[in-house]
Amino acid sequence: METKVLRSQLLELIRRTSCELPDDLIRALDKSRRKEKKGTTARYALDVMRENVDLARDKSQPLCQDTGTIICYVDLPKWITEKQFQSAYESAVKTATNKGFLRQNSVDSITGENSGTNLGPGSPAIHFHQASGKSLGVRMMLKGGGSENVSCQYSLPNNKLGAGRDIEGVRKCILDAVQNAQGKGCGPGILGVCIGSDRGSGFVAAKEQFFRQLDDTNDDKLLSKLEKKLLKQANTLGIGPMGFGGETTLMGIKICARNRVPASFFVSISYMCWAYRRNGFLLTESGKINRWLYEGK
Amino acid sequence: MILEAPFTEEKLRKLKLGDVVEITGLIYTGRDAVHKYLHDGNKPPVDLKDSIIYHCGPVVVKEKGEWVVKAAGPTTSIREEPYQGPLMEQYGIRGVIGKGGMGSKTLAACKKVGACYFHAIGGAAQVLAEKVVKVSDVHLLNEFGSPEAVWEFQVVKFPVVVTMDSHGKSLHAKVENASAKALAQLV
Ligand code: SF4
Numbered sequence: 241m242e243t244k245v246l247r248s249q250l251l252e253l254i255r256r257t258s259c260e261l262p263d264d265l266i267r268a269l270d271k272s273r274r275k276e277k278k279g280t281t282a283r284y285a286l287d288v289m290r291e292n293v294d295l296a297r298d299k300s301q302p303l304c305q306d307t308g309t310i311i312c313y314v315d316l317p318k319w320i321t322e323k324q325f326q327s328a329y330e331s332a333v334k335t336a337t338n339k340g341f342l343r344q345n346s347v348d349s350i351t352g353e354n355s356g357t358n359l360g361p362g363s364p365a366i367h368f369h370q371a372s373g374k375s376l377g378v379r380m381m382l383k384g385g386g387s388e389n390v391s392c393q394y395s396l397p398n399n400k401l402g403a404g405r406d407i408e409g410v411r412k413c414i415l416d417a418v419q420n421a422q423g424k425g426c427g428p429g430i431l432g433v434c435i436g437s438d439r440g441s442g443f444v445a446a447k448e449q450f451f452r453q454l455d456d457t458n459d460d461k462l463l464s465k466l467e468k469k470l471l472k473q474a475n476t477l478g479i480g481p482m483g484f485g486g487e488t489t490l491m492g493i494k495i496c497a498r499n500r501v502p503a504s505f506f507v508s509i510s511y512m513c514w515a516y517r518r519n520g521f522l523l524t525e526s527g528k529i530n531r532w533l534y535e536g537k
Numbered sequence: 538m539i540l541e542a543p544f545t546e547e548k549l550r551k552l553k554l555g556d557v558v559e560i561t562g563l564i565y566t567g568r569d570a571v572h573k574y575l576h577d578g579n580k581p582p583v584d585l586k587d588s589i590i591y592h593c594g595p596v597v598v599k600e601k602g603e604w605v606v607k608a609a610g611p612t613t614s615i616r617e618e619p620y621q622g623p624l625m626e627q628y629g630i631r632g633v634i635g636k637g638g639m640g641s642k643t644l645a646a647c648k649k650v651g652a653c654y655f656h657a658i659g660g661a662a663q664v665l666a667e668k669v670v671k672v673s674d675v676h677l678l679n680e681f682g683s684p685e686a687v688w689e690f691q692v693v694k695f696p697v698v699v700t701m702d703s704h705g706k707s708l709h710a711k712v713e714n715a716s717a718k719a720l721a722q723l724v
């Protein structure tokens with residue numbers, strides 16, 4: 241594939257991710273709106289969000305001005321190298337920033353200087369995997385700062401919560417995290433959770449949960465049950481959209497489990513705001529988009 | 538409910554927790570840099586008496602010689618907690634728009650001067666940008682850069698919710714207490 245073609249397809253992926261809320265999230269927002277009574281502030285907040293979704297798509301402008309940390313997962317087939325992909329992707333990120341699909345959001349942590357291009361050490365973040373098929377698979381998400389700030393990690397046992405090293409302990413941590421976040425992560429939120437692993441990989445796995453369809457079912461029966469139960473319980477807390485109070489505190493919880501060392505038991509919880517920007521596509525070697533991954537049902 | 542300029546104490550005292558309000562008139566953006574600048578004793582670039590400050594780092598571009606707002610959602614307010622209360626009292630600021638709510642110092646200042654904290658919908662950058670019908674001026678642009686500058690926004694029916702009122706009440710505290718009680722039932 242010509243580099244030019246790859247660059248322009250990646251630019252389109254970034255544009256869509258920033259300006260268009262995926263269909264599964266729109267369905268969830270609409271479902272939440274039906275749950276909140278007309279005339280309440282909760283319903284009002286959800287209505288404004290819904291209006292914002294249509295406006296951003298029609299104007300092809302970012303849903304939220306915080307276009308967040310740029311995270312991308314790549315399934316790399318044999319016909320392209322990591323280097324080739326990275327160079328095309330970085331150039332697409334730069335162009336997207338110039339065009340205003342991405343805000344100038346990458347700051348040197350020591351000097352505070354903004355690179356102005358979203359490029360810099362660790363930015364944008366790319367995770368490579370080998371593809372099993374012939375297509376190039378690219379999935380990306382934009383993770384906003386406000387929601388990232390309320391994400392958190394617990395180490396079990398936790399005496400304060402009375403949380404032991406078992407599923408019941410995990411449940412207590414997750415509900416505590418929702419209580420601490422209140423509306424500050426721009427809820428109704430969606431949680432990605434990893435039980436186990438180490439501190440670093442735990443958060444990576446927790447964030448990877450956001451690539452699941454919101455209305456899917458967990459393959460693991462026990463985790464699937466836990467997801468459903470926790471979603472119900474979290475929504476009895478009454479925190480509501482933006483923390484205004486209401487029925488919808490969360491729109492989803494996605495949980496995975498990873499092995500841990502006997503000495504550690506971490507629960508890593510990533511909070512995603514309602515402006516849940518993620519998208520992805522499969523690209524053929526000739527540069528054609530095979531399929532958008534989150535379109536339709 | 539509609540709140541139209543001038544933003545007098547009388548009008549603000551009437552607003553109560555949970556009111557959905559549409560603001561029409563001139564408001565000023567201001568975030569971290571400006572709050573610190575004023576708190577350090579520098580003179581405000583505009584008259585802040587009966588004003589509304591919006592915690593927002595907007596995306597503004599010049600099109601055909603005019604400033605046009607491309608995105609204008611709220612930013613997290615709590616960062617201004619050390620400065621907001623004293624500035625409200627010193628200059629008679631009548632309202633603050635932001636997200637996430639503020640603390641007890643600001644709540645006390647709201648009560649004292651007769652002001653409100655208005656919560657805008659986080660993430661609704663496009664809906665809110667549409668409500669800015671005109672950018673009439675900008676101050677401290679060279680000093681602080683575009684997101685931190687003081688922009689004069691003429692807004693029409695800018696949608697917000699009163700989450701801290703001038704009677705000492707905070708929706709944030711109320712919701713947090715209620716959810717803590719509900720949580721105690723679950724764990
Ligand atoms: S948390 Fe999400 S919706 Fe809220 S301001 Fe940040 S990116 Fe936007």
